[in-house]
Structure formats: C-alpha cells, structure tokens
Amino acid sequence: MAAKADSILVTEGVSIRFGGLLALAGISLVMRPATITAIIGPNGAGKTTLFNCITGFYRPTEGRIIFRPDGRDVVLNRLPIHKIAQLGVARTYQNIRLFGQMSVLENLLVAQHHFVNHRLISGIFQTRSFRKSEAEAVEQAWFWLEFMGMEQLANQDAGTLPYGQQRRLEVARAMASRPRLICLDEPAAGLNLQESEELNQLILKLREEHGVSVLLIEHHMGVVMSISDHVVVLDHGEVISDGTTEQVQQDERVIKAYLGEEDAEELQSVTKGAG
Amino acid sequence: MYILGQQLINGLILGSIYGLIAIGYTMVYGIIGMINFAHGEIYMISAYLFAIFLALAGVFGIDSLPVALLFTLAFTIIITGLYGFTVERMAYRPLRGSTRLAPLISAIGMSLVLQNFVQLAQGANDQALPPLYHGVLRLGGEEDFVQITHIQIIIVAATVISMAILTYVINNTALGRACRATQQDRTMANLLGINTDWTISLVFVIGASMASVAGVLITFNFGSFNFFIGFVAGIKAFTAAVLGGIGSLPGAMLGGILLGLSESLFAGFVNTDYKDVFAFALLVTVLTFRPTGLLGRPEVEKI
Amino acid sequence: MNIPAALKDSAVASLIALALFVPMIGLVLKGQSLNIQLLRALFVVAAVFAGRMLISMLLQSGLLGRLVEVIRKVLVYLSPVVGLVERRSFRFIGLLLVVLVAVPFLPGSSNYLIQILSLTLVYVILATGLNIVVGLAGLLDLGFVAFFATGAYGYAMLAQYAGLSFWAAIPLTAGIAAAMGCLLGLPVLRMHGDYLAIVTLGFGEIIRILLVNMIDITGGPNGISVPRPTLFGLGFTRRLEEGQLGFHEFFGLPYSASHRYIFIYLLILAFTVAAIWIFKRLREMPIGRAWEALREDEIACKALGINHTTTKLSAFTLGATFGGVGGVFFAAMEGFINPSSFTFVESAIILSIVVLGGMGSIVGVILAAMGITLLPELFREFENYRMLVFGLAMVFIMIWRPGGLLKVRRKTFARGGHGG
Ligand SMILES: Nc1ncnc2c1ncn2[C@@H]1O[C@H](COP(=O)(O)OP(=O)(O)O)[C@@H](O)[C@H]1O
Ligand SMILES: [Mg+2]
Numbered sequence: 001m002a003a004k005a006d007s008i009l010v011t012e013g014v015s016i017r018f019g020g021l022l023a024l025a026g027i028s029l030v031m032r033p034a035t036i037t038a039i040i041g042p043n044g045a046g047k048t049t050l051f052n053c054i055t056g057f058y059r060p061t062e063g064r065i066i067f068r069p070d071g072r073d074v075v076l077n078r079l080p081i082h083k084i085a086q087l088g089v090a091r092t093y094q095n096i097r098l099f100g101q102m103s104v105l106e107n108l109l110v111a112q113h114h115f116v117n118h119r120l121i122s123g124i125f126q127t128r129s130f131r132k133s134e135a136e137a138v139e140q141a142w143f144w145l146e147f148m149g150m151e152q153l154a155n156q157d158a159g160t161l162p163y164g165q166q167r168r169l170e171v172a173r174a175m176a177s178r179p180r181l182i183c184l185d186e187p188a189a190g191l192n193l194q195e196s197e198e199l200n201q202l203i204l205k206l207r208e209e210h211g212v213s214v215l216l217i218e219h220h221m222g223v224v225m226s227i228s229d230h231v232v233v234l235d236h237g238e239v240i241s242d243g244t245t246e247q248v249q250q251d252e253r254v255i256k257a258y259l260g261e262e263d264a265e266e267l268q269s270v271t272k273g274a275g
Numbered sequence: 276m277y278i279l280g281q282q283l284i285n286g287l288i289l290g291s292i293y294g295l296i297a298i299g300y301t302m303v304y305g306i307i308g309m310i311n312f313a314h315g316e317i318y319m320i321s322a323y324l325f326a327i328f329l330a331l332a333g334v335f336g337i338d339s340l341p342v343a344l345l346f347t348l349a350f351t352i353i354i355t356g357l358y359g360f361t362v363e364r365m366a367y368r369p370l371r372g373s374t375r376l377a378p379l380i381s382a383i384g385m386s387l388v389l390q391n392f393v394q395l396a397q398g399a400n401d402q403a404l405p406p407l408y409h410g411v412l413r414l415g416g417e418e419d420f421v422q423i424t425h426i427q428i429i430i431v432a433a434t435v436i437s438m439a440i441l442t443y444v445i446n447n448t449a450l451g452r453a454c455r456a457t458q459q460d461r462t463m464a465n466l467l468g469i470n471t472d473w474t475i476s477l478v479f480v481i482g483a484s485m486a487s488v489a490g491v492l493i494t495f496n497f498g499s500f501n502f503f504i505g506f507v508a509g510i511k512a513f514t515a516a517v518l519g520g521i522g523s524l525p526g527a528m529l530g531g532i533l534l535g536l537s538e539s540l541f542a543g544f545v546n547t548d549y550k551d552v553f554a555f556a557l558l559v560t561v562l563t564f565r566p567t568g569l570l571g572r573p574e575v576e577k578i
Numbered sequence: 579m580n581i582p583a584a585l586k587d588s589a590v591a592s593l594i595a596l597a598l599f600v601p602m603i604g605l606v607l608k609g610q611s612l613n614i615q616l617l618r619a620l621f622v623v624a625a626v627f628a629g630r631m632l633i634s635m636l637l638q639s640g641l642l643g644r645l646v647e648v649i650r651k652v653l654v655y656l657s658p659v660v661g662l663v664e665r666r667s668f669r670f671i672g673l674l675l676v677v678l679v680a681v682p683f684l685p686g687s688s689n690y691l692i693q694i695l696s697l698t699l700v701y702v703i704l705a706t707g708l709n710i711v712v713g714l715a716g717l718l719d720l721g722f723v724a725f726f727a728t729g730a731y732g733y734a735m736l737a738q739y740a741g742l743s744f745w746a747a748i749p750l751t752a753g754i755a756a757a758m759g760c761l762l763g764l765p766v767l768r769m770h771g772d773y774l775a776i777v778t779l780g781f782g783e784i785i786r787i788l789l790v791n792m793i794d795i796t797g798g799p800n801g802i803s804v805p806r807p808t809l810f811g812l813g814f815t816r817r818l819e820e821g822q823l824g825f826h827e828f829f830g831l832p833y834s835a836s837h838r839y840i841f842i843y844l845l846i847l848a849f850t851v852a853a854i855w856i857f858k859r860l861r862e863m864p865i866g867r868a869w870e871a872l873r874e875d876e877i878a879c880k881a882l883g884i885n886h887t888t889t890k891l892s893a894f895t896l897g898a899t900f901g902g903v904g905g906v907f908f909a910a911m912e913g914f915i916n917p918s919s920f921t922f923v924e925s926a927i928i929l930s931i932v933v934l935g936g937m938g939s940i941v942g943v944i945l946a947a948m949g950i951t952l953l954p955e956l957f958r959e960f961e962n963y964r965m966l967v968f969g970l971a972m973v974f975i976m977i978w979r980p981g982g983l984l985k986v987r988r989k990t991f992a993r994g995g996h997g998g
Contacts, residue, residue: 093877099875099879110867370977392602404610552787566769
C-alpha cells in the first residue's frame with residue numbers, strides 16, 4: 001500500500017463492539033513518523049478506546065493495526081500488551097496511573113525494565129555488568145527528570161506529588177521506556193493554563209529532539225491547532241474528518257459534531273447574516 | 276441409585292448450611308470489600324448460644340418443644356447478631372479507609388479472639404446435644420431406600436424461608452435500598468442522607484443472623500459441636516461465596532449448594548478423606564475459567 | 579468534663595456486654611444442664627464498664643491522644659533501639675547479629691532459649707519469603723504454610739526414603755518448594771486480590787489434608803521423625819550411626835546435647851542473614867521494582883513492557899523457595915514433625931508478621947517475628963490466655979498502626995553518583 005510507505009502507524013478499518021455498542025466503527029488512519037497527530041472529538045467518541053486498541057488492552061473485533069517501528073510491518077492486533085510496549089509503543093492515561101508508593105526515580109527505572117540487566121543472579125551478586133546497566137538506567141532516569149524539570153523531586157513518592165507534576169511524570173515514564181510512538185491521553189486534563197502551556201512545549205520538544213511520534217488526545221482546541229501536524233476528528237466511533245489543522249477547522253461536519261446540529265445552523269445563519 | 280439419592284439429599288443439606296453462612300461473607304464483601312474472617316466464629320458462637328438457651332429453657336421449665344425452640348431461636352439470632360455488630364464496631368470500623376490488608380489482619384485476630392474466648396468460657400470439650408426429634412421419611416423399598424429425617428426437611432425449609440425474607444428485605448424495603456445504595460457508592464449514599472455507618476452495621480447483623488440460622492440448624496441436625504467448628508465451616512462458606520461470585524446473594528446460595536453437593540457426592544462415591552481437596556480443586560477450576568465466580572460480575576477496570 | 583455523656587456511653591457498652599457475656603460466660607454448658615456462673619460474667623461486664631469509662635474520660639480530656647503521642651515519642655525517640663531502627667536499620671541489624679551470635683555462649687543461656695530463638699529465626703526466614711509475595715508483589719497469599727510444609731516434609735521424606743543428608747536435602751527441597759510455588763502461581767495468574775486469597779488458602783489446606791491422609795508415606799497425624807543435621811559428617815547425637823564420628827569426639831569434648839542446639843541455631847542464623855541479604859538485594863533489583871510496580875498498578879506495568887505472568891510467577895516461586903528452606907530448618911531443629919504444625923493458623927501468623935512489621939520492611943519483619951514468638955514466652959503462666967491476647971494484639975496494632983510498625987525506607991538516589 002502506497003500510503004503506508006512513510007508511516008509509523010496505520011489502522012485499517014478498526015472496529016470494536018461492546019455488547020450492543022459499536023464503540024469504534026471502522027477507523028482507518030495513517031500516521032507519519034515524527035509528527036504530532038491530535039485525536040479530537042466529543043466525550044464518548046471513542047478516543048480512549050482507540051488508544052486501548054493500539055496498546056493492546058482491547059482486541060478490535062475487526063480491522064488491523066499495523067505498527068512500523070523500523071520499516072517492517074508488525075500487526076499489533078493479537079500481541080499481548082507487554083509485547084506491544086516492547087516494540088516501542090508507550091502511553092499515558094486519562095486517569096493517572098503512577099506507581100504511587102515508589103519514588104519518582106524508581107518509576108522511571110521500572111519503565112526501563114526490559115533494557116536493563118534483569119537476571120536474578122547478576123542482581124543478587126551485583127556483578128560488574130549489572131552495576132553498569134543499573135547506573136545507565138539511573139542516568140537515563142535523571143535525564144528525563146531534567147527534561148521535565150523535576151530533578152529535585154527524584155526521591156519523593158510519586159503518589160505524593162502535586163497533580164501537575166504527576167501528569168509530567170507520566171509522560172517522562174512513558175518516554176523512559178524509549179518508545180517510537182507515544183500515546184498521550186488528555187495529558188493536560190486538570191492542569192492550569194500555565195502548566196498546560198509548559199507541557200505543550202515539552203511535547204513539541206519531544207518530537208523535535210527525540211524524533212518520537214506523538215498521538216495526542218486533547219480537548220483544548222487552541223493547543224491542538226498550535227502544536228499538531230495532523231488532526232483526526234472522531235464522533236460516535238467514526239472518523240468524521242482527517243487532515244491538517246486548517247482542513248479540519250473548516251470542515252462542516254466537525255462544527256456540527258462539536259456544536260450540535262441546531263447550534264451549527266444557527267452559527268451559520270449568524271455568520272451569513274453578518275457577512 | 277438410592278445411594279445417589281441419599282448423597283444428593285445430604286449434599287443439599289450441607290449446601291444449605293454453607294449457603295447461609297456464605298451470605299454473611301458475600302454481603303460484607305459487597306458493602307465494604309473486606310473478607311470478614313471472623314464470620315465462621317460467629318457461626319460457631321451461635322451453635323453454643325443455641326445449646327445454652329435450650330438448656331436455659333429447660334431451667335425455666337418450658338416443656339413444650341416447639342415453644343422452647345421458638346424462644347431459643349429468637350434469642351440465639353438476636354445475640355449472635357449482637358456479636359456481629361460488636362465485632363464490626365471494635366475491629367473493623369476503626370480501620371475503614373485504611374489499607375486493604377489491615378482489616379484482614381484485624382479480622383484474623385478477631386477470629387482467634389472469639390475462638391479462644393469461647394474455649395476459655397465454655398471449655399475445650401466437644402459439646403453434645405441430645406437428639407431432639409426423631410422423625411424420618413423413607414422413600415423406596417425395604418432394602419434400598421432414601422432416608423430423609425424431618426430435621427433435614429426443616430433445614431431446607433428454614434433455608435428457603437430465610438432466603439426469601441432476606442431477598443424481600445434487600446429488594447423491597449428502605450433498609451435494603453440503603454444497603455444497595457451503600458454498596459454501589461458509599462460517598463454518594465452518604466451525601467443522600469443514608470447513614471452508611473448504620474447500614475454497614477446492619478449488614479453485619481444480617482450476616483450474623485443468617486450464620487446463626489445455620490448454626491442452629493446444624494446443631495439441631497448433628498447435635499455435637501466444639502469451639503473449632505467455625506474454622507472449617509468458615510473456609511467452606513467463604514469458598515462457596517467465591518465460587519458463586521462474591522458480592523452476589525444468589526451466587527452465595529448457588530455456590531453453597533454446589534459445594535455441598537459435590538462434596539457429598541465425592542465423599543459418597545470416591546473418597547471421604549479427600550473431599551475437601553476436591554472442593555478446593557473445584558473452586559480453582561471454576562475460577563480459572565470464570566475469574567469472578569459463577570454469578571459474579573466480571574471486573575472491568577476503566578482505563 | 580462531660581461525665582453524664584461518658585456514663586451513658588459506658589452504660590450502653592455494658593448493656594451490650596451484658597447481652598454478649600451473660601449467656602457465654604455466665605452459663606456454662608455441662609452435658610445437657612447448665613453450670614451457672616453469673617458472677618464471672620458480671621465481673622467481665624463491670625470491667626467493660628470501667629474500661630469504657632476510662633477511655634471516655636481519657637478521650638474527653640484529650641489525655642488519650644496525648645498518651646498515644648507520648649508512647650509514640652517514647653518509642654521513636656527515647657528508646658535507643660527503636661530510634662536506631664528507624665534511622666539506621668542496617669546498623670541495628672549488625673548489632674542484633676552480634677548479640678544473637680553471642681547468646682548461646684552467655685551464662686544464662688539454655689537449650690530452651692536457643693530453641694525459641696531458632697524458631698524465631700525460622701519465622702524471620704518464612705516472613706521474608708512471604709514478604710516477597712505479599713509485601714513486594716502485593717499478592718495476598720493465605721496459604722504460605724504449604725511451602726513451609728513442603729520444606730519440612732520434603733527433608734523428612736528425602737532422608738527417610740532416599741537416604742539424603744541434610745545438606746543435600748536443602749537445595750533439593752528448595753527446588754521442590756519453588757516448583758510448588760510455580761504450580762500454585764499458574765492457576766492464580768488471572769485472579770485478583772481476594773479470589774487469590776481463598777485459592778491460596780485452599781492450597782494450604784490441600785497440602786495439610788494430603789499430609790494427614792497419606793499415612794503410608796507421611797506417617798499421617800502421627801508424624802515423621804527427621805534425622806539431625808551433621809557438620810562435615812560430624813554427628814551431634816548421643817548414639818551415632820555406624821562409622822560416624824561425633825562432634826564431641828572430634829573435638830575431645832564431653833557429649834552435650836547443647837552442642838546440637840547451638841549448631842542448628844547458628845546454622846539457621848547464617849541462613850537468616852543470607853535470606854535477609856537476598857531480600858534486600860531483590861528489593862533494589864529490576865525484578866523487585868517490577869514486583870512493586872505490579873502491586874501498585876498492573877495495567878501501567880504491562881504497558882511498560884513488563885511481562886506480568888513471569889513477574890508474578892517469579893514472586894511466587896522465590897517466596898516459596900524461602901518457605902521451603904524455612905521448613906527444612908524447622909524440621910531439623912524439631913527432629914520430629916506432624917501435620918499440626920502446618921495449619922492455617924501458621925499461615926496467619928506468618929502473614930501477621932509481615933503486615934504487623936510493615937509490608938516490605940526488613941527490620942519491621944524481624945521485630946514482629948521476635949514479638950510474635952518471644953512475647954508469648956514471657957507470658958507462659960497465662961498459657962490459656964495466650965492466643966486470646968495474641969488475637970487482641972493483632973487487632974489493636976492494626977488499629978494503632980494500620981501500615982505496620984515500620985515504614986519502608988526507599989533507596990535514595992543522588993545525582994551524578996550511584997544510589998545510596
Ligand atoms: N470496556 C468497555 N465496555 C463497555 N463499553 C465501553 C468500554 N470501554 C469504552 N466503552 C464505551 O465506548 C465509548 C467510547 O468511550 P471512550 O473511548 O472512553 O470515549 P472518549 O472519546 O471520551 O475517550 C463510550 O460509550 C464508552 O462507554
Ligand atoms: Mg477518553
């Protein structure tokens with residue numbers, strides 16, 4: 001498929017059904033490497049469900065999810081969650097899921113589990129190679145803490161951090177697992193304006209400095225329009241619009257989905273009247 | 276054929292007892308999410324209370340057996356309920372909202388307390404009650420027959436009646452509504468003016484009462500008991516509750532009867548010594564295929 | 579002070595106590611009649627009234643809060659031991675180790691004391707194993723006694739039927755226990771919290787039932803005797819086997835049974851130190867972090883590429899190995915075992931040590947193990963009340979410190995250097 005040639009993630013007609021509810025109805029999209037793709041849509045549109053399909057928590061009833069970390073196609077549909085993660089897909093959650101009683105730095109060490117030497121005997125006897133691998137992991141952890149500007153919190157329990165810092169730590173933890181694709185589920189939810197602005201800058205920096213592809217669920221339109229390369233709009237489990245920020249902004253279906261049928265007509269008549 | 280019938284009846288009786296005790300586990304679990312490890316001891320206490328009150332009725336010169344039984348039953352249920360209430364007040368309520376393991380340890384401690392309390396107060400010997408009632412129903416011929424004692428019939432009837440009353444209370448009364456609301460969302464129920472503390476106490480009292488019905492019935496049937504019977508009965512009933520799907524009332528009864536039947540059939544046709552092994556193996560098998568039990572709602576964690 | 583309110587509370591409490599205790603304590607079943615001992619019951623009720631009154635007064639005057647605070651302060655700051663424990667746990671362990679090594683050679687020592695201390699150490703090994711499963715991995719295991727039994731009976735039977743020595747039996751039995759841990763782990767992988775609890779409890783019961791009923795192999799309820807361990811082939815028994823050299827003969831000492839007690843004790847002490855050391859390492863290793871992460875959030879754990887199946891199984895397997903080793907030592911120190919040492923109460927005691935000590939904490943577990951085995955010894959005159967008091971203590975400690983005695987100190991990391 002030509003469209004796939006330069007892509008990191010392709011979904012082909014992904015559908016999922018929960019009892020009577022068709023939560024995703026044939027989602028097809030193509031995501032280019034090292035871009036920020038925003039997924040927007042009203043509550044209950046199926047955004048988180050799509051993330052859950054990509055990261056392996058849900059099995060799509062139909063369709064294929066193809067991940068292309070290094071030019072080779074990997075179909076994710078049937079892989080267990082941890083295998084998908086090991087291929088280079090990381091995520092954050094709409095409701096924060098940190099390891100609350102572990103320290104901030106330990107959270108970042110856990111994320112590197114499959115990169116470090118985790119053999120039992122090496123660890124118990126603390127062999128040279130083990131110590132080296134641990135030191136590297138700790139170094140990486142510090143790197144991400146610095147990146148997020150939270151070095152001074154390294155030894156605090158993650159669960160005791162203020163909300164905004166927890167959100168950041170979740171992103172840092174996802175990045176520490178060295179992903180090719182990172183899925184951020186409403187990372188700015190509950191943040192104040194300034195915190196949210198800082199986080200956006202960090203997300204941009206992630207893509208620029210680390211070449212990671214970002215799939216972002218975000219409600220704040222200003223943010224979406226300013227940092228995304230590509231926007232996909234979901235409603236009732238369907239893609240209703242897909243394109244650049246300008247294309248999506250002008251799409252009538254999007255306006256309708258967001259404002260409701262009547263409001264949209266009203267808006268149009270108002271604009272017409274005004275124009 | 277007749278052996279099968281006999282074992283089915285024995286299993287049904289045993290299962291009813293397990294089911295009645297399992298109600299207490301399942302209701303408490305449903306409402307505060309803890310395993311009330313001391314529940315088996317509550318059942319054991321009720322067996323003692325029954326014997327004590329029955330003897331007391333003798334002391335007071337109540338001669339008519341039905342009157343004595345009624346008097347005994349009422350007092351046993353009330354005092355056992357009070358034990359359930361007190362246990363919750365002392366050992367669990369101070370731990371509400373703490374870690375998941377703290378109440379469990381407290382409950383294990385409480386279970387040791389109750390066991391040793393009864394042992395100290397009443398002695399370690401096996402207690403025996405004289406057979407109160409002898410009636411037997413025989414189905415079949417001279418040689419092959421199924422034997423049902425009248426007491427067994429009473430057990431099944433009492434179980435059905437208790438279940439019916441409980442179902443009615445839970446589904447149709449204000450008390451039951453408060454229970455269900457507290458189970459679904461304690462904070463919300465509290466905001467809506469339900470006294471959730473009292474509701475939780477009530478659940479403990481109901482659970483203890485059901486266990487006391489079981490304790491009375493089993494003592495009535497077998498006549499012998501000691502301070503240690505709570506442990507095995509507790510484990511079995513807890514197994515039954517989990518088998519049926521913990522948190523579900525019909526599940527507790529179903530689990531109890533299933534467990535009773537399989538135990539009794541295994542004991543009758545295969546081996547008595549290993550019937551408990553079979554019971555646990557059954558539990559593991561069911562949970563392997565249905566991790567939340569037969570009638571339990573599958574846990575869906577929202578991601 | 580509001581005395582009427584206090585009186586009212588106490589009156590309610592004693593009314594309840596009256597209803598609870600008059601039938602249970604006051605009317606004692608004696609065959610089919612009653613032995614009426616109302617005075618006894620009333621005495622308890624009066625005690626409840628007085629106790630409740632006291633608590634009310636203390637609460638009202640704010641004295642209780644202050645009292646608790648003072649006790650806490652005394653424990654934490656004034657007592658050098660506890661203060662030391664909270665701040666410098668490994669120095670504390672070092673000090674404790676010196677004392678423990680010295681104990682058998684001190685004047686007041688006796689075989690009895692050595693035996694009790696050996697038992698305490700066995701509990702430390704067991705609790706350390708369970709601490710992996712419950713404290714680190716957060717898997718509620720109510721049947722840990724199964725592995726303890728596997729270890730003890732494994733050694734006894736390997737010695738009896740295969741003629742294996744104590745030293746050969748240790749690794750082999752540990753391996754068998756590990757396999758059992760894995761076996762238990764498999765079906766429970768998909769189960770959560772309390773479902774896990776009942777299945778593990780059932781597993782423990784199954785093992786006990788097998789031990790009781792497989793009379794031909796295990797000796798059933800009568801138990802099985804266990805050979806005494808040897809030191810490089812030197813025996814410690816009075817009547818030695820054919821061709822065996824006795825420890826006392828080799829060193830030209832008069833025979834004394836205490837040699838054996840001391841030998842086994844020091845052996846267990848060495849293994850306890852090893853167990854604690856391994857646990858400490860595990861806690862700071864990738865696998866230990868993965869266990870804790872799994873306990874904290876299984877979903878996030880999987881999505882970071884951690885295989886939850888192998889991680890859980892490894893916790894069960896390693897925990898079981900510790901349990902098995904503890905069992906071997908128990909059998910060796912007792913010389914004779916029977917199924918009554920492997921009941922659910924044992925699982926409950928081991929779990930209490932872990933939870934009372936503070937889950938995941940090393941020093942907490944050592945202190946709790948000592949408390950649970952040594953304190954009852956101090957109250958031997960009250961033999962009958964021991965388990966009652968033990969149960970009450972469990973309840974009170976949980977209410978007082980639901981998180982256990984000690985909080986785990988996490989490893990801290992310093993920038994640029996290595997963690998310390
Ligand atoms: N595990 C599930 N079982 C049943 N319904 C689900 C499940 N997960 C999601 N849904 C339903 O799918 C729809 C989409 O939900 P979601 O993806 O969370 O929406 P959002 O776009 O707000 O993230 C909702 O109607 C939700 O109730
Ligand atoms: Mg969502």
